Amino acid sequence: MAEPKENVLMEKIVSLCKRRGFIYQSSEIYGGINGFWDYGPLGAELKRNVKELWWNTMTRLRDDVVGLEATIIMAPAIWKASGHVDTFSDPMIDCKTCKGRFRADQTDEIACPQKPSKCVNECHGEKTAPRAFNLMFQTYVGPLQDDSAVAYLRPETAQAIFAQFKNVLETSRQKVPFGIAQVGKAFRNEVTPRNFTFRSREFEQMELEFFIKPDEVIEAISGSVATVPDPGHPGEPQPNWGWQAWHQYWVEERVAFYERIGLSRHTLGFHVQTPEELAHYARATTDILFKFPFSKRDGQGELKGEELEGIAARSDFDLSQHQRCSGKPMGVFDDELRTAWGKLPKEKQDDLWRRYCENRKKYLTKTGVTDEAATKQATEDANGLAKGQYIPHVIEPSAGVDRLILALLTNAYSDATKTDEKGKVETTVVLKFHPRVAPIKVGVMPLLKNKPELVTKAHEVRDLLRPWMNVFYDDGGSIGRRYARQDEAGTPFCLTIDFDTLGEKPELLNTVTLRHRDDGRQERLAIGDLLTWLLPKIR
Ligand code: GAP
Numbered sequence: 001m002a003e004p005k006e007n008v009l010m011e012k013i014v015s016l017c018k019r020r021g022f023i024y025q026s027s028e029i030y031g032g033i034n035g036f037w038d039y040g041p042l043g044a045e046l047k048r049n050v051k052e053l054w055w056n057t058m059t060r061l062r063d064d065v066v067g068l069e070a071t072i073i074m075a076p077a078i079w080k081a082s083g084h085v086d087t088f089s090d091p092m093i094d095c096k097t098c099k100g101r102f103r104a105d106q107t108d109e110i111a112c113p114q115k116p117s118k119c120v121n122e123c124h125g126e127k128t129a130p131r132a133f134n135l136m137f138q139t140y141v142g143p144l145q146d147d148s149a150v151a152y153l154r155p156e157t158a159q160a161i162f163a164q165f166k167n168v169l170e171t172s173r174q175k176v177p178f179g180i181a182q183v184g185k186a187f188r189n190e191v192t193p194r195n196f197t198f199r200s201r202e203f204e205q206m207e208l209e210f211f212i213k214p215d216e217v218i219e220a221i222s223g224s225v226a227t228v229p230d231p232g233h234p235g236e237p238q239p240n241w242g243w244q245a246w247h248q249y250w251v252e253e254r255v256a257f258y259e260r261i262g263l264s265r266h267t268l269g270f271h272v273q274t275p276e277e278l279a280h281y282a283r284a285t286t287d288i289l290f291k292f293p294f295s296k297r298d299g300q301g302e303l304k305g306e307e308l309e310g311i312a313a314r315s316d317f318d319l320s321q322h323q324r325c326s327g328k329p330m331g332v333f334d335d336e337l338r339t340a341w342g343k344l345p346k347e348k349q350d351d352l353w354r355r356y357c358e359n360r361k362k363y364l365t366k367t368g369v370t371d372e373a374a375t376k377q378a379t380e381d382a383n384g385l386a387k388g389q390y391i392p393h394v395i396e397p398s399a400g401v402d403r404l405i406l407a408l409l410t411n412a413y414s415d416a417t418k419t420d421e422k423g424k425v426e427t428t429v430v431l432k433f434h435p436r437v438a439p440i441k442v443g444v445m446p447l448l449k450n451k452p453e454l455v456t457k458a459h460e461v462r463d464l465l466r467p468w469m470n471v472f473y474d475d476g477g478s479i480g481r482r483y484a485r486q487d488e489a490g491t492p493f494c495l496t497i498d499f500d501t502l503g504e505k506p507e508l509l510n511t512v513t514l515r516h517r518d519d520g521r522q523e524r525l526a527i528g529d530l531l532t533w534l535l536p537k538i539r
Helices: 005-020 041-060 076-082 158-163 165-172 215-222 243-260 317-326 335-343 346-366 371-387 401-412 452-465 479-489 527-538
Strands: 023-025 037-039 065-067 089-094 101-103 131-134 138-140 150-152 178-187 202-212 268-272 284-290 306-315 393-400 413-419 425-431 442-446 471-473 493-497 511-516 522-526
Touching: 005 023, 005 401, 005 413, 005 425, 005 479, 037 041, 041 065, 041 178, 041 202, 041 243, 041 401, 076 150, 076 158, 076 317, 158 165, 158 178, 158 202, 158 317, 165 178, 202 243, 202 401, 215 335, 215 346, 215 371, 243 268, 243 284, 243 306, 243 393, 284 401, 306 317, 306 401, 317 346, 317 393, 335 371, 346 371, 393 401, 401 413, 425 479, 442 452, 442 479, 452 471, 452 493, 452 527, 479 493, 511 527, 522 527
Parallel strands: 065 178, 442 471, 442 493
Antiparallel strands: 023 037, 089 101, 089 131, 138 150, 178 202, 202 393, 268 284, 284 306, 306 393, 413 425, 493 511, 511 522
8 A cells, every 4th residue: 555645755854864964863873762863964053043043033132031041950849849740641551462552642543542442553452541651751869869869851941941030030130021031952751752853752942931910910000901903913012911912922923933934824733722721720822833744634634733832821820839839939029010009999909909819819729729728828919919019920932943843844845856868767855944944054166176276266255154154065076966965955055166256257257156946046146245145044
C-alpha cells in the first residue's frame, strides 16, 4: 500500500535534515535515544536566528518587556507550588504482553483505555488500566541520593519568571503592565515522543509572562474596562485594557511574528480551548496551530494543525501560589490605584471590593484552603485595594522553539524532479526560508577558483559581509552546482564574482551578480551597495 503523502513529506524532511546537517538523532552512534535531537551546523544557525528574532521582537523592540535567564534546576518547592509535582502527568497504559507503554489519551488505536483492547504494536496484548505518569525528570542535588535531595529539570521556563517576579520588578524600573521574557531548555519525560522533533523530551521554549492589572483595578482607575473589539488586532495598548483585550493583543502580536518569519496566516490555525480543556489556572487559552503534514484533517479534508504556541490568560494563580507557598509577598503597590480608590463613590468601592474578594476566595478555596481561612485571606486581599495593593494577573504567550523550527522547515520545503536528456532522474530541493530565519544569508562564489584575482575579490566581498550576517564561501564545482547546494540549505541570495567584477566591462567594475533563490532571477549590484541592500531583508 502506498504511503500517505504527508508521511512521505515528513520522511523527505527528516532525511534532508540529516543529509544537510539541520537535525540529527541524538547519540546516533549508540543507536540513538528516543525523544532527543541534536541540531547540526545549519540547524544551529536556524535555531539561533529564530530565538534572536523572538528575543528582539519581545524585549529589545519594546519598552515594557525585560529578559531573564534562570537556572534549569530550581528549588523543588517551586514545582510543588506550581502544581507540577501533583498534577503534571499523562495517563499511561502498559501492554502486559509486549511491555509497550502508551499515552492513553493519544493512541487512537486503543478504543477504550479502561478495557483490554488491541495493542498498537499489534501483539493484541491485554492493557493495564490508565495510571498517572508524572512528566518531570528527577535528579538529585548534592551527594545524597535520598528523598531530601530530589530535584527536577524544569518542565517549563515560566515558573522561574514567577519566582523572580519581585526581584525583576524591583531592579528593572518597570511598572505593571509589563512582561518578563525567557528562552531556554525545558524537559518532559513524554510517554510517547513522536513526529520527529514535535514532541521531544528535551526542547526549548520562548515564554513571556506579561503582568497586568486585575480588571477590578482597571475599573477603579479608568472607570470601566475596555470592551474587546471584533476579532483582529486591538491596536496599541491602552490604560483601560482588561485581561481580554491584552489576551487578544498577544494572540495577534504572535501571529504577526509568525507572518514576519514566513508563516503566512493560511498555514496557521487557531484553537480556542473549551472550558473542559482549560488548565485549572487558566481563564482562556488560544492555541496557535501550524498545519504540520501529520496534523489531523477536518470534515472537509483540510489539515487542522497542531499546537505551535499557547497564549493563556493565567489569572493571578501563579503569583498567588508562590505567595502562599513561600510566604513572600508577590503583590505590587500601585499609587494610581490608591489615589483613584479614594475618589470612588462608596457604592463603587463596595462593588469592586466584593468582586475582587470573591475572585480571591474562589482561588483560595480551589487550592484547598478552608472556607473560613479563605474568607479571612480574601477579605485582607480586598482591603489591600484601598492601599493600592493587588496581585498582578498574567497573559502568557508560550512558544516551542523546536516546533517552530519544524514548522519553518515544513513550510520552506519544495522539491522538483527532472529527467535529463540522458534519462537521468534528478530531484532538486529548495528550502524557501524567509531571509530573516535562513541559516546562511548569502553564498559568495568566485566564478573560478584558479584565478587569484577573482578569489581575492571574492574574499573581499565575504569579509565585507561577514561581520553582519552568516556568509558561506563556496568555490567548488560548477556555479550551477553551487547554487543548487545553497538552494537546498535555504540560502536566499548568492553573489558571484566574475570577470566583469574585475572590470572586463568597465561599467560593471566592482559589481557582482546577485541571484535570487526562489525564482533564479539575477541582477547586478555594486559591492558598495550590498550591505544597504541586504540588511533590511534579513532583519
Ligand atoms: N508555560 C506554559 C507551557 O509550558 P505548554 O503548552 O505545555 O505550556 C508551551 O508548552 C509550548 O512548548 C507548546 O506550545 C510547544 O510549542 C512547546 N512544547 C511543549 N511540549 C513540548 C514537547 N514535548 N516537545 C516540543 N515542544 C514542546
